[in-house]
Amino acid sequence: MTTGIVYDDIYLAHDIGTQLQHVESHERLISIMNFLKEQHLLEDPSFKIIKPRKATLDQIIYVHRERLIKEIQEICELSAKTNRLQAIDTDTVASPKTYEASLFSVGGNLQAIDEILNENVKNAFALVRPPGHHSNSHKFAGFCIFNNIAVAAEYLFREKGVRKLVIIDWDCHHGNGTQDIFYQGSKSDSGELVMFNSHQYGYFYPGTGNYNEIGIGKGEGKIINYPMPAGSADDVIPLFFDQIIAPICDEFKPEFILISAGFDTHWTDQLTNMGWTYQAPANYLKKIKTIAQKYANDRILITLEGGYELDKQARAVFNCLKVLNDEDDRIIQEEPRSSRVELLDYFNYKLIPALKEKLKPYWECF
Numbered sequence: 001m002t003t004g005i006v007y008d009d010i011y012l013a014h015d016i017g018t019q020l021q022h023v024e025s026h027e028r029l030i031s032i033m034n035f036l037k038e039q040h041l042l043e044d045p046s047f048k049i050i051k052p053r054k055a056t057l058d059q060i061i062y063v064h065r066e067r068l069i070k071e072i073q074e075i076c077e078l079s080a081k082t083n084r085l086q087a088i089d090t091d092t093v094a095s096p097k098t099y100e101a102s103l104f105s106v107g108g109n110l111q112a113i114d115e116i117l118n119e120n121v122k123n124a125f126a127l128v129r130p131p132g133h134h135s136n137s138h139k140f141a142g143f144c145i146f147n148n149i150a151v152a153a154e155y156l157f158r159e160k161g162v163r164k165l166v167i168i169d170w171d172c173h174h175g176n177g178t179q180d181i182f183y184q185g186s187k188s189d190s191g192e193l194v195m196f197n198s199h200q201y202g203y204f205y206p207g208t209g210n211y212n213e214i215g216i217g218k219g220e221g222k223i224i225n226y227p228m229p230a231g232s233a234d235d236v237i238p239l240f241f242d243q244i245i246a247p248i249c250d251e252f253k254p255e256f257i258l259i260s261a262g263f264d265t266h267w268t269d270q271l272t273n274m275g276w277t278y279q280a281p282a283n284y285l286k287k288i289k290t291i292a293q294k295y296a297n298d299r300i301l302i303t304l305e306g307g308y309e310l311d312k313q314a315r316a317v318f319n320c321l322k323v324l325n326d327e328d329d330r331i332i333q334e335e336p337r338s339s340r341v342e343l344l345d346y347f348n349y350k351l352i353p354a355l356k357e358k359l360k361p362y363w364e365c366f
Contacts, residue, residue, distance in 0.1 A: 003047050003121060003123055004050045004116070005048070005125055005127060006112050007108075007128075011128055012026040012029060014129055016093040016095055023308040024143040032317050033127070035315065036321075041318065047325065048120075050108070050115055054107045059110065059155060060151060063154055064147070064151075072102065076097070088140050094145075098130065105148050106151045109303050112126050112301050113152060113301060123300040123301065124300075126301065126303040127304055131304065132146055132147040132177070136177040139177075142177075149303055152303070154187055154188060156256055157190040162255050163191050164255050165254050166193070167196070170237075172264040172306065173272075173306060175199070175260050176206045176208040176209065178195065182219055182222075184219045185215070195222065196226070196240075199227065199228065211227060211355045214358060221361065221363065224355070224359065228274070229346065230273035231275050231339065233267075233276060234275070235339050237283075239347050240352075245291075247365035253294075256299045256301075257292050257296055259302040259303070261302045261320065262306035263306065263316040264306040266309055266313070269309050271308055279331055281316050282316070282323045282328075282331045285300075304317075
C-alpha cells in the first residue's frame with residue numbers, strides 16, 4: 001500500500017513574504033517539493049499525492065470559537081482591501097488568502113485521514129501551511145492559524161468512530177495550543193487522547209511544557225511533556241520513547257497516531273538551540289511505527305509544523321517519507337551527534353524519574 005503526501009499550491013497563497021521577511025514563508029514548502037522532485041520521489045508509485053479539501057466551518061468549530069473564525073476572515077478581507085500584510089501578533093501574519101489556505105490546511109489533514117481509513121494509502125504526510133500547534137480555541141499565535149492536528153483528532157472522534165488516539169509533537173517549540181485544547185481531555189465525549197510533547201525548554205518560546213503539566217479532569221495524566229535543555233541531541237529521544245512513550249502506549253493501545261512534525265530541532269536551525277541531525281526525526285518515526293503496527297493498523301498521519309533551515313528541513317521530510325514507506329535503510333544521514341554527558345545525566349537521573357513519579361498514579365506501567 002502507498003504512502004500519501006498531501007500538497008496543493010493553495011498553501012503557497014498564504015504569502016507572508018520571503019524567508020528574509022518571515023521565516024515561516026511559502027519558500028519552506030517550495031524547498032521541500034523541489035527536493036522531493038530532485039530525489040524522484042514524486043515519480044515513485046509507492047507515493048500518492050493527495051489533493052486537500054476545505055474543512056467545513058462546523059469542523060473548525062470542533063476546537064475553535066466562532067469569534068476566532070470571524071476574526072481571521074475580517075483580517076484577510078482587510079489585507080485584500082489594503083493590499084498589505086496584516087500582523088495578528090508579533091509573530092503571526094496574514095495575507096488575503098490566509099483564511100482560505102488555513103481551511104485547506106485543516107482539510108488536507110482530514111482528507112488524508114479519509115484516505116488512510118478507506119485503505120487507499122497506508123499512512124500520510126500532510127505538507128500543509130499555515131501550521132497550527134500554537135493556536136488554541138480562542139487565539140492565533142506562533143505563526144499558526146487553525147490548529148490542524150487538534151481538528152484532525154476531533155474529526156477522528158466525532159466523524160470516524162476512533163475511540164483512542166495519540167498525538168506526538170516533536171517540534172522544537174512546545175505545542176501549547178494543542179495542549180490547551182486537550183488539557184481537560186477531548187472536546188467530545190466520543191474519544192480518549194494522550195499527547196506526548198518533546199520540546200526545547202528554558203527561556204524559550206512559548207515558555208510552557210514543563211514535566212509537571214499533566215492535564216486536569218478527564219485529561220489528567222494524559223498530557224505528557226518532555227522538556228529538553230538547549231543542546232539536546234539525537235540520543236535523548238530514544239530515552240523518552242523507550243521509558244515513557246512505549247510503556248504508556250502498550251497500556252493505552254491507540255487506534256490512530258497523529259504527529260505534529262516540526263523540523264526546527266536541527267542543530268543549524270536559526271530559531272532554536274537543539275542538537276538533532278536531519279535523520280533524528282526519521283529515527284524517532286521508526287520507533288513510533290512499532291506502536292502503530294501493534295495497535296493502530298499502521299495508521300499514522302504526520303502534519304508539518306515548523307522548520308526554518310530550508311535544505312535541512314527538506315532532507316528531514318524526505319527521510320520521514322522513506323520511513324513511512326518502509327524504506328528505513330534509504331534515509332539521508334549526516335554525522336551523528338551526541339548530547340553532553342551532563343545533559344544525559346539530567347534526562348536519566350532527573351527528568352525521566354520525575355516524570356515517571358508524576359505519571360505513576362495514572363499508569364500501571366510506572
